[in-house]
Amino acid sequence: MPRLTTVEKVIRAAHRIFDRDGAEAVTMRRVADAVGITPMAIYRHFPNRSALLKRLSDDSFQIAAEEWETRTRHPDIERRLMTLLDPYLDYALAHPHLFDHSFSVRRDDARLYPEDFRAGSSPTFNVVIDAIIDGMAQGVLKQxxxxxxxxxIWAHQHGLIVLYRAGRFSFDEAQFRAFCKQSHGRLLDGIKAR
Structure with missing residues (x-):
């Protein structure tokens, strides 16, 4: 197994801290202590804390997009769009701090709708768009x-997750997941071609 570079060690340590304690806990000193280097050594690779947090966020989007892509390789459009719900729920519920930083916290470097999304700048959104475009081309979805x-679709899923995490559902996680699937199915029924 190849040895990790200093950058890889920094990213892994920062990711663990972020995932466990949130963005506020990711300090250069704390990450350096976890890696066993001086805080100044991190600055050779990341000019500031914001750059490190952006890298964590970008990596999370890319990993999520790759997982979504592998889990949605199916010719049936409705099945593809239903399957996209699971990895999004998995990510949101297993990694709440990363999810919030990626999707719920105002950030200067966040992608903006519509321009960034129409330009293909969101790896996760691109997976959804590909399925929708295919569905419209096949006549499965309304033009x-x-x-x-x-x-x-994203706003619907995201809204349900935010409400669940804010304690607005009495469901346990399994019940919430079942409700999300039913609700997502209702939304998809509304965009199907008749």
Whole structure:
């Protein structure tokens, strides 16, 4: 097994701290202590804490997108769109701090709708858009703006997760997941071609 570079060690340590304690806990000193280097050594690779947090966020998006892509390789459009719900729920519930930083916290470097999304800058959103475009081309989904439809699907899923994490559901996790699937199915029924 190849040895990790200093950058890889820094990213892994920062990721563990972030995942466990949130963005506020990721300090250069704390990450350096976890890696066994001086805080100044991190600055050789990341000019500041914001750059390190951005790298964590970007890596999380890329990993999520790759997982979504592998889990949604199916010719049936409805099945593909239903399957996208699971990895999103998994990520949100297993990694709440990373999820919040990626999707719920105002950040200067966050992608903006519509321009960044229409330009293909969001690796996760691109997976959804590809499925929607395929569905419209096959006549399975109503003709519409695929990016607007994708944003509607995302907002629906995200809203349910935020409400669940805020304690607005009395469901346990299994019940919540079942409710999300039913609700997502209802939304997909509304965008199907008749």
């Amino acid at each position: 519409d703006d695929p990016h607007d439809v994708g944003m509607t």
